[in-house]
Amino acid sequence: MANTSIPFSxxxxxxxxxxxxxxxxxxxxxxxxxxxxxxxxxxxxxDLERQGFAGEVGQSVVIPRRDGATVIAVGVGxxxxxxxxRDAAAVxxxxxxxxxxxxxxxxxxxxxxxxxxxxxTEGALLAAYRYPGxxxxxxxxxxxxxxxxxxxxxxxxxxxxxxxxxxSRATYLARDLANTPPAHLNARDLEVIVTDLALTHGFDVExxxxxxLEEMGCGGLLGVNKGSVEPPxxxxxxxxxxxxxxxxxxxxxxxxxxxxxxSLKPSDAFHVVMKMDMxxxxxxLSTMTTLKDLRCxxxxxxxxxxxxxxxxxxAMKLGDxxxxxxxKTVEVHNTDAEGRLILADGLSLxxxxxxxxxxxxxxxTGAAMAALGPDIAAVLGTGSKVVEQLTESAEATxxxxxxxxxxxxxxxxxxxSNVADMRNIGGPYAGCITAAIFLSEFTADVPxxxxxxxxxxxxxxxxxxxxxGATGFGTRLLIDAVMNWSA
Ligand code: BES
Ligand code: ZN
Ligand code: ZN
Numbered sequence: 370m371a372n373t374s375i376p377f378s379x380x381x382x383x384x385x386x387x388x389x390x391x392x393x394x395x396x397x398x399x400x401x402x403x404x405x406x407x408x409x410x411x412x413x414x415x416d417l418e419r420q421g422f423a424g425e426v427g428q429s430v431v432i433p434r435r436d437g438a439t440v441i442a443v444g445v446g447x448x449x450x451x452x453x454x455r456d457a458a459a460v461x462x463x464x465x466x467x468x469x470x471x472x473x474x475x476x477x478x479x480x481x482x483x484x485x486x487x488x489x490t491e492g493a494l495l496a497a498y499r500y501p502g503x504x505x506x507x508x509x510x511x512x513x514x515x516x517x518x519x520x521x522x523x524x525x526x527x528x529x530x531x532x533x534x535x536x537s538r539a540t541y542l543a544r545d546l547a548n549t550p551p552a553h554l555n556a557r558d559l560e561v562i563v564t565d566l567a568l569t570h571g572f573d574v575e576x577x578x579x580x581x582l583e584e585m586g587c588g589g590l591l592g593v594n595k596g597s598v599e600p601p602x603x604x605x606x607x608x609x610x611x612x613x614x615x616x617x618x619x620x621x622x623x624x625x626x627x628x629x630x631x632s633l634k635p636s637d638a639f640h641v642v643m644k645m646d647m648x649x650x651x652x653x654l655s656t657m658t659t660l661k662d663l664r665c666x667x668x669x670x671x672x673x674x675x676x677x678x679x680x681x682x683x684a685m686k687l688g689d690x691x692x693x694x695x696x697k698t699v700e701v702h703n704t705d706a707e708g709r710l711i712l713a714d715g716l717s718l719x720x721x722x723x724x725x726x727x728x729x730x731x732x733x734t735g736a737a738m739a740a741l742g743p744d745i746a747a748v749l750g751t752g753s754k755v756v757e758q759l760t761e762s763a764e765a766t767x768x769x770x771x772x773x774x775x776x777x778x779x780x781x782x783x784x785x786s787n788v789a790d791m792r793n794i795g796g797p798y799a800g801c802i803t804a805a806i807f808l809s810e811f812t813a814d815v816p817x818x819x820x821x822x823x824x825x826x827x828x829x830x831x832x833x834x835x836x837x838g839a840t841g842f843g844t845r846l847l848i849d850a851v852m853n854w855s856a
Contacts, residue, residue: 375553376507377545380494382515383534386472387522395468397441397461399449399475400424410440417442426453427833429460441465443475451488452767458492459834466512474519481521483529484765489518490533491540491845495834498541500548535662536848539655540841542566546651547826547839551626551644556602556675559623559647563604563654563673571661572671577603585694585718589710592691592701594676596630596684601676603715606653608660613668617851618719618815619657622708622731623650623675630678630704631686645839646708648826649730650675652843659848669851670722674715678707690789694718695811700789708733709793709807716811725856726755727812730820730843736800738824745769746825746842749805752816754856759818762849767834768842770820773802781806820846 389396398410400417402424410432414424422430428444441464443457457475465471475489476482493516501507520526546554546562560576567574579600582591587603594601624646627634634640650673657671685691689701691710694717699710708731719727737747748770750756756772763770776799783795783803791810795803805819825842828835 375549376501376503376509378498378501378509378541379511380534380538380541381497381511381513383490383494383530384515384517385520385527385530386517387520389472389474389519390517393438393470393472393517395439395441395465395471397443397465397471397473397475399445399457400442401445402447410442412442426456427460429464431464439465439468445475451484451765454485455488455492455767456833458489459496462493462496463831469514470517471513472517472519476518476520476526479521481523481525483525483532486518486520486526486529487533487536490530491537492834494534494537495540496836498544498836500545500838503550503553532663535659536845539659539848540844542658543648543651543655543841543844544839546654547645547648547841549644551677555599555625555677556623557600559625559675560602560604563606566654566658567606570658572606572608572657575605577605586692587694587714588691589693589699589713590674590676592685592689593630593678593707593710596679596681597677599677603675604673605718606657606671606673608657608665608669610666610668614666615854615856616668616670616724617854618722618724618727619653619669619671619847619851620712620715620719620727620729621650621653621671621673622712622733623647623673624678624708624711625675626677627705627707628679630707631680631684632703632705633680634705642827645826646732647675648732648822648839649843652730652841652847655841655844656847656851660851663848663852665852667851667854670719670724672715672719674711676711678704693811695720697791697810698789700786700792702792703794706793706804709804712808713811716808720811720813720815724815726752726854727815727817728755728759728820728847728850729808729817730822730847732823732826733821734801734804734823736804737821740773740801741771741824743824743828745771747771747773747801747821748818749773749775749802750818751775751809751812752818755816755818758850758854759820759846762846762853766845766849768846770846775805775809776802777806777809
């Protein structure tokens with residue numbers, strides 16, 4: 370990443386082998402909750418059970434071997450799913466912190482299951498992630514020089530490992546960007562990063578600056594940007610394969626820092642994480658970086674809508690009316706409900722491309738976090754097929770989502786305004802739903818799904834394959850969804 374000075378993390382190199390290499394110093398072996406003990410530990414099941422290890426997912430025992438190597442017995446339960454294997458690989462890696470090379474012998478012998486191989490690779494790489502930090506000497510080196518995954522050698526399994534690598538690398542990027550402090554990453558900084566990535570990852574970029582946005586009538590993004598000394602950027606990223614099968618548009622909320630604006634957030638320790646209010650944009654950008662490598666058969670257009678949300682003498686005021694790209698007007702009742710204002714323009718532009726489906730992703734509401742907690746994102750939408758695809762992708766990637774009702778008939782009236790087509794907040798309740806109903810005013814008749822990732826954007830400590838800080842949630846979910854989309 371030549372043009373910026375912010376540190377980016379590097380994933381470990383991933384190799385595959387048909388058996389555990391003789392030179393391996395840290396070896397994780399799968400142990401089921403029934404049947405034989407570990408393949409390489411030299412311990413009986415009874416020995417392990419005496420230490421309270423029953424082979425359940427999440428359990429592990431570290432066994433020093435006489436020759437100096439470390440064996441990690443990792444529980445995978447009775448009949449491990451891909452998700453169980455992703456968790457098991459994460460447990461293995463977290464137990465092997467002091468080693469430079471880690472060998473994972475977790476896939477069942479002779480397996481040709483690419484999803485399992487992908488999951489093991491992802492679990493290991495994602496658990497090994499740590500943010501390099503803005504320090505005197507940022508540590509951008511991978512935690513492990515290499516990961517060796519023992520496979521059957523079947524083509525599908527090798528492909529699964531490579532796909533897992535690509536999807537993890539993208540998640541690293543999303544995490545790095547969201548973890549970066551706001552002064553180190555404003556909309557113009559992100560523009561430099563995006564144009565750089567486009568060159569190496571096979572997608573095109575068009576950048577719209579404040580003058581373009583004025584001409585285009587993007588009143589939502591310009592309104593939110595009014596209080597900031599930093600100009601906004603809207604970027605259109607396009608990936609076009611030969612003879613595309615379908616076309617999906619992605620729209621990401623890129624609020625580089627959300628102070629709340631004139632409706633200033635309280636000076637609360639929690640708000641340090643508002644540097645992560647661009648996690649949706651990061652997920653869209655990261656997704657775009659994988660499509661060429663994964664040979665995606667669909668055309669994908671990504672919109673990332675970027676500004677910070679600041680209070681100042683020039684900031685938008687409560688009562689101001691903004692005219693959005695699609696011509697609809699919005700009365701601002703709370704400047705902290707800014708995400709929907711910028712997404713209104715992003716969604717309107719996406720509609721103009723006439724895609725088969727639109728997916729937006731945004732750290733949109735505290736209400737989504739209150740409803741579903743830190744592990745599950747909310748999904749709402751008008752396109753049942755695209756919601757269905759996302760639900761399947763959530764299952765496949767271990768990034769859970771739960772559908773909430775888009776109850777326009779009951780709740781649209783909460784957005785009624787005396788002076789404009791709508792206002793930007795509803796009442797005190799159902800905040801996740803009213804936010805989505807607001808967005809639906811800008812999606813015309815294109816099948817659309819909205820992901821509210823406010824709750825899932827970060828974790829407070831290491832948890833399985835999610836490492837402390839920004840999670841990059843939504844990256845693998847979107848990749849899986851656009852790869853598998855068919856209308
Ligand atoms: N960026 C916040 C939502 C958020 C909250 C993200 C917590 C991540 C963690 C968003 O812009 C916001 O401030 N939403 C308000 C909307 C309200 C004013 C209607 C909220 O949820 O409180
Ligand atoms: Zn806000
Ligand atoms: Zn916000």
